[in-house]
Amino acid sequence: MKHIYLNNAATTWPKPPAVADAVYRFMTQDGANVSRGSASERDLKSLGLLFAAREQAAELFGGYENAAPQYVTFTQNVTHSLNIVLKGCLKKGMRVLTTSVEHNSVIRPLRELEANGVRVEIMPCSQKGFLSPQTLDEALKERADLVVMTHCSNVCGSLQPIEEAALICGRHGVPFVVDCAQTAGIIDINVSKLGISALCFTGHKGLMGPQGTGGIVWQPDFADRCSPLAVGGTGSLSHEETQPGIMPDKFEAGTPNLPGLAGLSAAMEYIKDKTPAAIAETERKLGERLEEGLLRINGLHITGALRGEGPRLPVYSFNIEGKDNGILARSLSDIYGIESRPGLHCSPLAHRTLGTFPQGALRLSPGCFNTEEEIDLTVEAVKELQKSR
Ligand SMILES: Cc1ncc(COP(=O)(O)O)c(C=O)c1O
Incomplete structure (x- = not known):
């Protein structure tokens, strides 16, 4: 059959064959941890791999000048990225707007935050799955602290007007977060041109990388205002007992998924080429x-x-x-x-x-x-x- x-x-x-090759190479030849060794040749190779992947993501998504690539955070998937961003910035009493076509990776963190005193408002989309920019503009007449929306519905494929939404949010001075799960690698998105505060992506869909990879491309001021979801070892500033505030370490406690990121790096190379x-x-x-x-x-x-x-x-x-x-x-x-x-x-x-x-x-x-x-x-x-x- x-x-x-x-x-x-x-x-x-x-996935493109180069992705599996890169994972295999890391697992069988390279394999050293990052920033947690004796600075051997293999250690430096892992560091180089991670920095190259950050540079690729910053380039692919138009990372903010002078900020990229350290304002790229690698995560396990877009669900993880969205949890970092939403829980890192929303506090009791704040108001957040989202749309009625979101995936549970947006809705569930928001419902959890709602139970802790965050005001969550769902902007209605049409029956064809589109949010009208006027609905957003209207909703922002009352002060909001964040807007988060998916770029593309994973149910019906509708694309939201994120360029207009970014402009409207910019006019109202409200941070704008986009879930690019379905569009990363397929639609060109330039965070710095559009003024997106945090672009959240997953590595295993349009980017064609391995499962267990994802990330955030941050607008620097916004990242600086958010608190990390997890804290712990970063391989840096080890004399301190509190989480470093420097990027990219701030949001990346614990050993990253280096085999996965080796694969994601190869995948991003493939996408750049195609x-x-x-x-x-x-x-x-x-x-x-x-x-x-x-x-x-x-x-x-x-x-x-x-x-x-x-x-x-x-x-x-x-x-x-x-x-x-x-x-x-x-x-x-x-x-x-x-x-x-x-x-x-x-x-x-x-x-x-x-x-x-x-x-x-x-x-x-x-x-x-x-x-x-x-x-x-x-x-x-x-x-x-x-x-x-
Ligand atoms: C729009 C959207 N957001 C979020 C996700 C969650 O992706 P992941 O499981 O990689 O975190 C998906 C996956 O189907 C999606 O389509």
Whole structure:
């Protein structure tokens, strides 16, 4: 049976071969800890690897001049990044705004903070999954301390107007945090040009790196105002019993995921070479082909915006009348070897907004290594399942 991977919104697969090679090299040859050795050649190589990865991330996301690359923090994933940022800056009595299509990696930390006295307000998005800039502008007429939003919905692929949102936040003097889980490596984002306070990314989706990697690209003043989530050994200022305030050490207590970061560094090199624009174009074409095919299937309803109804990435969720999306996913996998993702996608609020709560939807998300043939085979498979009893 042919195997077709269409769950790239969960994690991209396959990864470029250079990523696995870099992890293997680190595990079998390099392998020294960072800033925690005798400054041997191998120690310095690890330090060099980490600094090179910071430089790459700063370059990829347009890190603030004079601040990059030390204002790049590496984390385990974007969930970890968002927890660092949200819990590091929001205190009792503060007001935070977010949208109604967020992933639980934003909503759950906010609900926890709410229980501790932070005012959380959810700005409503349209049923197609878009936030209007006017809604944000209106909400900011009352003083807020932070705005956090996803760049792209992991349910319906809708892209939020982060350029306008950054301008509006800038005008109101409110820090702006973006969850770039679905867009990092696919859409060019320049934090310093836009004035983003913290860009949170995960390494294993569009960046094509290993799981267990992620990060934050900070605006320096904002980072300086946030407190760290975890404190401990940094390999620096070891005579002090309190966490160093210097970057990047402030937010990076404990040994980093060096094998993962070796892989992420190779992945960022690959993306720089291919360019995010070329990757996005390949995925856009595959997505449009998928959308066209799905729209021809009786009783199939795509969630969110269709082509021409608003900016989106090729993340397609749908339901078929009379069919359970979990059973459909299972049949796609068992009968046709097609990997998808059913259910609520860790985004119950988004599904409520899009009208697919509590049943959720079946999600297909092509990546740049899929082919047109795979898309056509998938459409045929969904068509057969729709007809089956
Ligand atoms: C929009 C969005 N935010 C956050 C996450 C969480 O990503 P991670 O599990 O890598 O922390 C995801 C993953 O699906 C996502 O799509």
